[in-house]
Amino acid sequence: MIRTEEMLLNVGPQHPSTHGVFRLVIKIDGEIITEAKPVIGYLHRGTEKLAENLQYTQIIPYTDRMDYVSAMTTNYVFCHAVETLAGIEVPERAEYIRVISMELSRIASHLVWFGTFLLDLGAVSPFLFAFREREMILNFLNELTGARLTFNYMRVGGVKWDVPEGWLEKVKDFIPYMREQLSGYHNLAIGNEIVQSRLKGIGKYTPKEAISYSLSGANLRCTGIHSDVRKIKPYSIYEHFNFKEAIRNEGDCWSRLECRIEEISESLNIIEQAIEQFPKTGEILGKVPKIIKAPPGETYVSIESPRGEISCYIASDGKKEPYRVKFRRPSFHNLQILPKLLIGQNISNLIVILGAIDIILGEVDG
Amino acid sequence: MADEKNIGELKKEAAAKAKAAALAKLNREKEQKDKNTVQKSSTSGPVVKINANVRKSQEIKTKIDDVENKKDFAKEKATTTVKANPTVQQTKGSAKEYKDEEKEKAIALAKEKVAAAAKAKGTSSSVAGITNEISDKKIEVSSVNQPLLDLIKKEVGNNLGSNIIEELYINKLSKDIPTLIVNKNNFYKLAKVLKENKNLDFDYFNHLHGTDFQTHMEVYIQIRSYKNGYDLALKTKLNREYPEVDSLTSLWEGASWPESEAFDLLGIKFNGNPDLHRIFLGESWVGHPLRKDYQPYEEEVVSE
Numbered sequence: 001m002i003r004t005e006e007m008l009l010n011v012g013p014q015h016p017s018t019h020g021v022f023r024l025v026i027k028i029d030g031e032i033i034t035e036a037k038p039v040i041g042y043l044h045r046g047t048e049k050l051a052e053n054l055q056y057t058q059i060i061p062y063t064d065r066m067d068y069v070s071a072m073t074t075n076y077v078f079c080h081a082v083e084t085l086a087g088i089e090v091p092e093r094a095e096y097i098r099v100i101s102m103e104l105s106r107i108a109s110h111l112v113w114f115g116t117f118l119l120d121l122g123a124v125s126p127f128l129f130a131f132r133e134r135e136m137i138l139n140f141l142n143e144l145t146g147a148r149l150t151f152n153y154m155r156v157g158g159v160k161w162d163v164p165e166g167w168l169e170k171v172k173d174f175i176p177y178m179r180e181q182l183s184g185y186h187n188l189a190i191g192n193e194i195v196q197s198r199l200k201g202i203g204k205y206t207p208k209e210a211i212s213y214s215l216s217g218a219n220l221r222c223t224g225i226h227s228d229v230r231k232i233k234p235y236s237i238y239e240h241f242n243f244k245e246a247i248r249n250e251g252d253c254w255s256r257l258e259c260r261i262e263e264i265s266e267s268l269n270i271i272e273q274a275i276e277q278f279p280k281t282g283e284i285l286g287k288v289p290k291i292i293k294a295p296p297g298e299t300y301v302s303i304e305s306p307r308g309e310i311s312c313y314i315a316s317d318g319k320k321e322p323y324r325v326k327f328r329r330p331s332f333h334n335l336q337i338l339p340k341l342l343i344g345q346n347i348s349n350l351i352v353i354l355g356a357i358d359i360i361l362g363e364v365d366g
Numbered sequence: 367m368a369d370e371k372n373i374g375e376l377k378k379e380a381a382a383k384a385k386a387a388a389l390a391k392l393n394r395e396k397e398q399k400d401k402n403t404v405q406k407s408s409t410s411g412p413v414v415k416i417n418a419n420v421r422k423s424q425e426i427k428t429k430i431d432d433v434e435n436k437k438d439f440a441k442e443k444a445t446t447t448v449k450a451n452p453t454v455q456q457t458k459g460s461a462k463e464y465k466d467e468e469k470e471k472a473i474a475l476a477k478e479k480v481a482a483a484a485k486a487k488g489t490s491s492s493v494a495g496i497t498n499e500i501s502d503k504k505i506e507v508s509s510v511n512q513p514l515l516d517l518i519k520k521e522v523g524n525n526l527g528s529n530i531i532e533e534l535y536i537n538k539l540s541k542d543i544p545t546l547i548v549n550k551n552n553f554y555k556l557a558k559v560l561k562e563n564k565n566l567d568f569d570y571f572n573h574l575h576g577t578d579f580q581t582h583m584e585v586y587i588q589i590r591s592y593k594n595g596y597d598l599a600l601k602t603k604l605n606r607e608y609p610e611v612d613s614l615t616s617l618w619e620g621a622s623w624p625e626s627e628a629f630d631l632l633g634i635k636f637n638g639n640p641d642l643h644r645i646f647l648g649e650s651w652v653g654h655p656l657r658k659d660y661q662p663y664e665e666e667v668v669s670e
Contacts, residue, residue, distance in 0.1 A: 049655050212618055212619045214620025295539070324577045332623065332627075333620060
């Protein structure tokens with residue numbers, strides 16, 4: 001028997017593989033993790049407190065900074081909550097623009113994840129390819145919104161700018177290109193035996209555990225539970241599109257990878273249909289008063305972000321500022337299962353398991 | 367060590383001062399406030415609407431029955447969902463001038479959905495008749511949750527007695543979610559029934575947060591049953607000075623961090639949570655920022 005010693009190891013908060021400022025204190029016995037304690041809060045900016053002193057439209061830029069890899073979805077969930085509370089109607093054309101931009105965001109977000117996840121595994125080239133494609137999407141969004149990451153694009157009742165001329169055609173041309181690249185990814189990395197053997201059976205949990213830990217998004221769907229909010233509680237115009245929900249049954253890191261890659265191709269399908277159905281004319285902003293006042297009451301709406309179910313709660317007392325704003329941030333909930341997954345694992349699997357959860361620290365810390 | 371102690375004391379002193387100032391401010395504000403305070407709007411506002419909601423849901427219900435007679439519910443589904451969902455309302459108007467193709471597409475989609483739902487229903491045939499009826503209605507008009515509210519009332523009544531729920535209503539402003547308000551002493555008991563009852567089966571803990579309503583604290587949770595497709599909001603009111611409530615971590619592991627978040631930012635204590643800690647701000651932080659009377663302790667800014 002080899003004598004081993006228990007050691008305390010501090011991962012982060014400044015470590016490239018934690019994808020942000022996230023600290024993990026682990027105890028290892030030899031190479032086996034015996035205890036893990038996540039420490040978060042380094043990026044807590046008090047968005048919910050700040051929002052209490054701002055008017056509804058002024059809060060939108062703050063939502064950009066929560067999930068900064070897919071700001072469109074966070075933008076949308078807040079606007080959607082205000083619209084639900086105040087009963088504001090959104091023109092169809094605006095909804096189409098929103099869906100196209102959200103799905104583009106989702107692809108960009110999954111590409112970031114795909115690239116960095118494989119980079120964590122030690123595969124450098126997929127990162128370069130994934131970021132090449134992501135750059136094209138960011139250019140589209142830049143052209144649409146004037147920003148690459150923090151868009152501040154959606155407004156209560158619609159969107160800020162109309163689509164530029166020729167933009168839809170460019171996005172349409174991108175779809176077949178991206179499909180081709182996806183099969184390239186498969187040849188390059190996903191079909192690679194080393195990648196597969198590195199991921200299969202790692203970080204496994206059962207559907208029961210996944211539900212008990214409030215997981216959402218690909219983390220929940222990888223255990224076979226139908227939980228895509230776009231399907232189970234359709235919002236916006238998602239009912240107009242024919243797309244599949246990415247479901248796997250294994251519950252390990254590999255199935256999460258497969259789920260996200262499938263979501264990219266499903267998002268492409270949605271964008272394709274949206275461009276086909278896109279209304280030629282119409283308003284991009286509904287009839288919204290200059291100063292938005294929501295009626296007294298409370299609302300809670302959920303949508304599907306790339307990381308899972310993101311929700312927004314607003315309590316209003318009838319003033320132009322909300323009384324209380326609260327976001328259900330999927331990364332925060334998804335991260336909770338990490339200590340459980342790490343115990344008993346070899347330390348070399350730590351980064352894989354953490355990476356497969358797909359956290360954005362801006363969202364974890366709020 | 368001595369320095370640390372001093373700083374600690376200073377911090378506490380400053381916090382106490384801030385608190386006193388805030389309380390005075392609050393009292394002044396309270397006097398000025400008329401009866402249209404938040405408390406009223408947040409609790410009794412939606413309650414007033416119950417009757418109207420019930421009426422509306424009944425109307426829709428009868429409409430559905432009519433449609434079922436015609437055996438044409440796939441088509442009706444396409445239109446009722448449009449009607450029910452305020453965000454998609456405008457599609458109804460434009461659909462007429464819109465292509466017929468699209469309408470057909472929507473109908474085909476709806477048909478598919480109904481077929482899928484029927485399939486799903488087949489797998490969970492153990493659920494009582496009333497549940498089936500509800501899931502039928504839910505699929506057809508997603509926004510009308512009155513039958514679910516009745517089911518919850520019945521099941522909770524069977525298990526804990528009908529007096530346990532203080533208020534129940536459908537929150538029209540929140541996509542028609544059934545909402546229960548319960549006394550804090552019964553909070554855990556009710557959550558346990560909602561989770562473990564076979565007909566309800568709320569196994570997924572979606573969300574928890576607290577709100578400072580100045581007269582009281584409120585804890586709001588939202589739970590879901592993936593098997594039945596139900597969503598439910600549950601609220602409880604706490605004493606503002608000593609907010610305490612039983613933890614739900616023994617029912618749902620996922621409740622632990624959200625509880626810590628509410629503890630950190632609002633000072634709500636969750637009894638029985640083994641890992642309750644100041645998750646964002648750290649143990650040395652003075653005060654709870656999301657309280658309305660919170661005064662930030664600014665070390666850097668010294669005004670003399």
